[in-house]
Amino acid sequence: MLSVTESVGQTLSTRSPALETSDIQATVLRPRPSPYLGEYVVFRIGDVGQGREMLRRILPHVAPADEWWVPSLPGWLGIAFTFEGLKALRVPQASLDSFPIEFRQGMAARAAILHDFGANAPGNWEYPFGTADMHVALAIYAQDEQNLQRVLELARKTHHDLPDISLVYRLPFGSLPEGRNPFGFKDGLHNPQVEGSSPAGPAGNEAPIKAGEFVMGYPDEKGETAQTPIPEELRHNGTFLTFRKFHMDVAAFRQYLRAQASSPEEEELLAAKMVGRWRSGAPLVLAPDHDDPALGADATRNNDFGYADDMKGLKCPFSAHIRRVNPRDALKNDIVAVNLHHFLRRGTNFGPPLPEGVLEDDGAERGGVFLLIGAHQQRQFEFIQSQWVTDGNFISHGTEQDPIIGNGEGDGVFTIPKRPVRRRLQGLPAFVTVRGGEYCFMPGLRALRWLADLSS
Amino acid sequence: MATQTLTRPKQNQTAEDKIQQLRQAFADAPEFAKTALENTLRDLASAAAQPRSRMESAGRTGSRQGTVSELTLIAPFARGGAARLRAVLQARNGNYDDTDKVGTVHDMRFVFLDNDTKLLFATAFDGDWDAYIDDFVAKIPNELDVFFSACEGWPGTHNPAVRDWIANHQVTAEGWYVAHPDLTVRDITRVKRVGKAVEEFLDKIG
Numbered sequence: 115m116l117s118v119t120e121s122v123g124q125t126l127s128t129r130s131p132a133l134e135t136s137d138i139q140a141t142v143l144r145p146r147p148s149p150y151l152g153e154y155v156v157f158r159i160g161d162v163g164q165g166r167e168m169l170r171r172i173l174p175h176v177a178p179a180d181e182w183w184v185p186s187l188p189g190w191l192g193i194a195f196t197f198e199g200l201k202a203l204r205v206p207q208a209s210l211d212s213f214p215i216e217f218r219q220g221m222a223a224r225a226a227i228l229h230d231f232g233a234n235a236p237g238n239w240e241y242p243f244g245t246a247d248m249h250v251a252l253a254i255y256a257q258d259e260q261n262l263q264r265v266l267e268l269a270r271k272t273h274h275d276l277p278d279i280s281l282v283y284r285l286p287f288g289s290l291p292e293g294r295n296p297f298g299f300k301d302g303l304h305n306p307q308v309e310g311s312s313p314a315g316p317a318g319n320e321a322p323i324k325a326g327e328f329v330m331g332y333p334d335e336k337g338e339t340a341q342t343p344i345p346e347e348l349r350h351n352g353t354f355l356t357f358r359k360f361h362m363d364v365a366a367f368r369q370y371l372r373a374q375a376s377s378p379e380e381e382e383l384l385a386a387k388m389v390g391r392w393r394s395g396a397p398l399v400l401a402p403d404h405d406d407p408a409l410g411a412d413a414t415r416n417n418d419f420g421y422a423d424d425m426k427g428l429k430c431p432f433s434a435h436i437r438r439v440n441p442r443d444a445l446k447n448d449i450v451a452v453n454l455h456h457f458l459r460r461g462t463n464f465g466p467p468l469p470e471g472v473l474e475d476d477g478a479e480r481g482g483v484f485l486l487i488g489a490h491q492q493r494q495f496e497f498i499q500s501q502w503v504t505d506g507n508f509i510s511h512g513t514e515q516d517p518i519i520g521n522g523e524g525d526g527v528f529t530i531p532k533r534p535v536r537r538r539l540q541g542l543p544a545f546v547t548v549r550g551g552e553y554c555f556m557p558g559l560r561a562l563r564w565l566a567d568l569s570s
Numbered sequence: 571m572a573t574q575t576l577t578r579p580k581q582n583q584t585a586e587d588k589i590q591q592l593r594q595a596f597a598d599a600p601e602f603a604k605t606a607l608e609n610t611l612r613d614l615a616s617a618a619a620q621p622r623s624r625m626e627s628a629g630r631t632g633s634r635q636g637t638v639s640e641l642t643l644i645a646p647f648a649r650g651g652a653a654r655l656r657a658v659l660q661a662r663n664g665n666y667d668d669t670d671k672v673g674t675v676h677d678m679r680f681v682f683l684d685n686d687t688k689l690l691f692a693t694a695f696d697g698d699w700d701a702y703i704d705d706f707v708a709k710i711p712n713e714l715d716v717f718f719s720a721c722e723g724w725p726g727t728h729n730p731a732v733r734d735w736i737a738n739h740q741v742t743a744e745g746w747y748v749a750h751p752d753l754t755v756r757d758i759t760r761v762k763r764v765g766k767a768v769e770e771f772l773d774k775i776g
Binding site for chain 2: 335336337338447448449450451454493497500501505507508510512
């Protein structure tokens with residue numbers, strides 16, 4: 115009697131309108147350059163007039179998402195605001211009140227939902243995360259040092275003579291050799307395809323996701339178009355982003371693999387089981403026994419897979435990182451509408467690599483920054499973090515967390531389905547530690563002008 | 571997601587204070603109830619001295635113990651709603667196996683109150699319904715509408731006001747006991763499977 119509806123919004127046959135890419139910020143749709151350099155910069159606005167002046171100056175330099183699929187931009191900046199930032203710009207109260215609850219509260223206040231306890235608790239975060247001093251954030255991406263300096267200089271000139279605009283945080287970042295993350299895995303391999311955003315989608319077997327999931331002003335997977343925040347001029351072509359910085363303990367990762375495995379080959383297999391891909395990027399589903407660097411390097415194949423032929427998890431464990439954060443078709447028999455739980459990944463890595471083979475921590479800060487873009491953070495980032503990353507019930511794994519980015523405190527387990535009996539790794543250390551995070555609103559270009567032109 | 575303890579005792583309130591309050595509350599109770607209270611005071615005192623800190627808030631309303639949450643909902647029937655819902659429930663012949671698909675529901679009951687004028691719906695489930703409500707709306711909208719359209723003011727599953735409707739009709743339990751607050755429905759299924767395998771193994775070697 116329980117007739118599961120196959121896909122959300124299937125009754126809505128209306129085609130989505132094409133996205134107005136000239137009004138959407140480049141950061142929303144444009145993949146980061148490869149290789150990339152960049153910097154996240156955060157300001158505090160101490161004076162509303164100076165805040166609006168900075169906005170007016172920065173406006174001409176905020177890149178639109180036109181032709182985002184062509185890797186033609188040498189460097190660009192994106193701009194986003196926290197709730198405290200919108201307050202500092204004196205956005206009208208009725209408008210402030212119409213923003214979603216998670217944005218108004220800020221990420222620190224959501225710690226219980228996000229399972230940010232222990233070392234990950236907001237009390238242990240870096241300044242200015244979790245404080246009221248974080249107002250405006252810039253994300254600057256560039257192909258090389260020269261272009262990075264050029265964009266940084268543009269940014270500097272928008273506020274250098276405005277004494278009440280204070281720079282409260284800078285995080286320079288850059289890609290590591292071969293596009294690897296600090297743990298040594300090729301990353302940035304998957305992003306949902308946004309319907310109507312480009313003439314031709316990237317290779318892969320995934321159906322496009324409705325644009326309203328990622329940009330306000332278009333129908334989403336529920337068939338709805340965002341009605342808040344108000345007014346329409348402010349929300350149209352805008353979206354929300356989750357910024358979350360975490361440290362990666364690469365030495366702990368390597369030590370743990372060494373302790374659990376009896377050969378270098380087994381270390382690599384265990385690492386791949388935790389991630390769901392080999393270091394080259396080759397997915398376990400397509401290469402279950404050995405790494406396949408040619409597959410990993412082939413953008414037309416390394417993301418073209420599902421879990422329908424691996425419903426016992428014998429190739430890719432249920433608990434593997436990529437199967438948790440993007441289950442694809444793995445949950446098709448459950449009452450879960452996976453299309454409601456996506457985000458665009460624009461994150462980056464930071465810090466120097468820990469040299470190959472080193473097992474002792476060198477004390478350096480290195481890790482990743484999640485820059486996750488979606489119009490509904492509550493059912494996107496927050497759902498994925500609370501239900502799929504820091505819990506295991508959805509895959510019948512009790513309280514088991516994501517082996518790589520879970521918020522464990524050294525007592526983690528990781529289950530590897532296997533015949534005749536499964537293997538379970540115990541005492542999994544926390545390989546990552548949250549250093550801070552915040553929810554931001556990333557308006558469209560006309561909305562930026564609206565913000566700059568507000569009068570008291 | 572649980573953040574606050576609903577049963578947190580007042581600061582500095584001792585078990586003796588609480589027993590004193592209990593005796594006062596029972597001052598106008600019948601004699602046999604007073605006697606019963608005195609006879610159970612020893613157990614009550616130890617319970618009062620060791621509050622169960624694991625009873626917490628489950629999202630906006632309702633309470634939660636460990637991984638299990640309770641939802642109790644009381645809503646007036648719409649015109650003809652009681653007859654419709656009764657017909658739907660009777661057609662099932664007591665079979666609710668399809669609810670297995672949800673994977674997080676421990677139990678569910680539909681009780682008709684006050685001469686078929688109100689519905690009491692009570693359920694225990696894992697986690698927070700808030701997190702999954704959009705998934706339910708997307709995947710099982712017909713089931714929700716068939717059940718709850720019996721109630722007055724049900725906005726329809728696809729209406730965003732559905733969250734508020736549920737929250738507005740929810741009543742938080744004052745007291746609630748869960749035998750295994752650390753086991754989800756999926757945990758129980760797994761533990762049963764493992765237990766069966768172990769028994770079979772023991773049968774073979776025994």
